[in-house]
Amino acid sequence: MLKTYKIEQFQAKEYILYLPSRWKQEKSDFPGTAVLGTKRQAVICKRHPNGRNVIGISSALAKSLNLPVKVTSLSLFMKDDCIYLGVLIGIFTSGFTNFKLSPVGERSYFFRKLLSVQSSLGVIPFVFGEQHIDWENGLVKGYFHFGEGWEIETVPFPNVIYDRLPNRRSEKRKTYKEIKDRLQRQYGIPWYNPGFFNKLDLFERLESDETVNHYLPETHSFQSFEEIERMLSLYKHVYLKPKNGSLGNGIHKLTFDRQSQDYYCRYRDTEGKNRLVRFASLERLMNSVFRNRSLDSFLVQQGISLLNEDSRPIDFRIHTNKDEEGSWHVSAIAGKVAGIGSVTSHANNGGVVKSLAELFPDASKETEVKHSLEEAALKLSHAIECNMEGYIGEIGFDLGIDEDGRVWMFEANSKPGRAIFSHPHLRSFDILTRKLALSFGVFLSRQALQHPEEMMP
The missing domain is CATH 3.30.720 (Signal recognition particle alu RNA binding heterodimer, srp9/1)
Structure with missing residues (x-):
């Protein structure tokens, strides 16, 4: 996890940046350029004059970089003669409204929760759509949430873009592809989790992968x-x-x-x-x-004869995420019991979310099931990453276990729903998945700085 520091602004007409007293820099020379997103400014940089372990930034520098006033903490890292102030993460979506309290309709609540983890990660996330891009000046009118309400701030183009389009229809629009290609190729901005998986295409690609094809039903x-x-x-x-x-x-x-x-x-x-x-x-x-x-x-x-509870089939939702080091983790597991007379375990069809402990009171059985599901999900995550295009940072799996204990994959979703997190025992996993979704943006932004030639699409 990146070290984060509190940030304080002070009045000055010069472009000044004070580094925290305990911040360790690899070189003896202080950086001469401060960078936020894709915007940079020559600076006077030195250790904090009062010996405080905070970032001090002059009002002139904050204005020049378009740093939102309410950003309270940032991470720092250097590359060459530049110091990067956190990671500006643009969350791209559609379906914006004119309502101040819910600018993205019913999904505003999800985005507000996603943005709520920003201070602990030292990142600056915001939500935007195609209509908010100012191509001429390299700026975006982004929607921010600092805990009190939605605010619009003009910021530079981000370091990285997290794709949260709501459906396949919005993804098929010609303008979406044009925007994505332009930001990736012209500005070198990594774009992660693009596209919805096509079920059949995904299965056909994984069938040829001997590490995971035994998880696939015909x-x-x-x-x-x-x-x-x-x-x-x-x-x-x-x-x-x-x-x-x-x-x-x-x-x-x-x-x-x-x-x-x-x-x-x-x-x-x-x-x-x-x-x-x-x-x-x-x-x-x-x-x-x-x-x-x-x-x-x-x-x-x-069809698979699954484990069941009171003759109602059980399947499992497993979330996997990549972290700030680019490594896969299982970030959440929940069981889903099908509704009475239902063909699926979805909540809108009477399905019930349960923790593994509720489904398997025997601790040894719970441990066995958890291990089998985690092993399968991680192997499948690696295989999907190898066999699909683009940067994939999160996957939601629907897995099943048959009466013989064999694990099966029914579906994998690149933009998984979050219904399982309504369960009180799974709320800590809700926070973890949100943190990891943004942490992967940190990894990609640093990779783009260190190995730009490898990141081009």
Whole structure:
């Protein structure tokens, strides 16, 4: 973790920077340039004259660098003759409103919590969208939250950008790609967690990786009724999932009863009700349930007989994050028990979040499950990083454990939801995941300074 220092501004017309008394510098010479984000200013730099262990910055320098007045702590690091004042992290998103209390709509609460960890990390995070960029002057009108309310401050282009676009639709816009390419190529700004994973594309890439392919259930793009018949004959049930779905929407569970020779389909209808329907043939089932939908947009996945609680299947949400050293960590684990009659364990479908201790009262069993899930999540994180483009700093996995103790990966999400953190036993993990999400920005910004040629897209 980077060392952080309190920052104090003082009135002076000169560009002056006082370094903390205990700050260790590698060179005897003081730096001649102060940098915030992509903006730099020649400075008079010296140790704090009063021997205080704080950063002192003159009002003229703060104004020149566009440093927000309410920033209370920063980290420091040097490169060549420059001293970098913290890491300016731009959080890119869309869906801004005209409401001061909720500038990003219902997601404002998430962003406020994300920004709340800034002082402990010595970073300066802010939220912005494409309409807030001033290309001519290299400035951004960013949304900041220092604990009292949302404020707009004009700051330099950031050191690094954390992608938090809300959906695939906003990601497909032509302007998004143009902005991302320009900031990366022209300004050398790393952009992390870009893009939503396509379920089938991800599975196909991981299938060729021998370190993780044993975690993958058989998964194919829909091809024919015969293919579903084949998979139903091998497995007790199969799932039809939208290739680009989220929150469990559109998932159908198909089962074949060998005794009665009937086909069953369990799903959630457009009115939000759980349905279970029966048909004498697969063709009738598919033509009825999917009559208004294109099956080309679905994938077919092997069903797994999972561990259960009171006959309700259990799956697990595992978050992994990279830290300020660029290393993967398991940052949160929770169980999710499916709702009664539900095809998924999502909360909007009656699912219940539980801690591992609640699901496994036997401590040795809890430890065994935790170890299996952590091992799988870390291996999968490394494999996804190797097989997907871009800088990936966080992943949310939906994993399952079958009745034989084998771990399976059902989905991996590049922008995982945070519903599990509503559980009182998981709130500390909520804070940890937010800290790590920004800590990875620190790692990337330092890599871009030390090895710029390796960071170009």
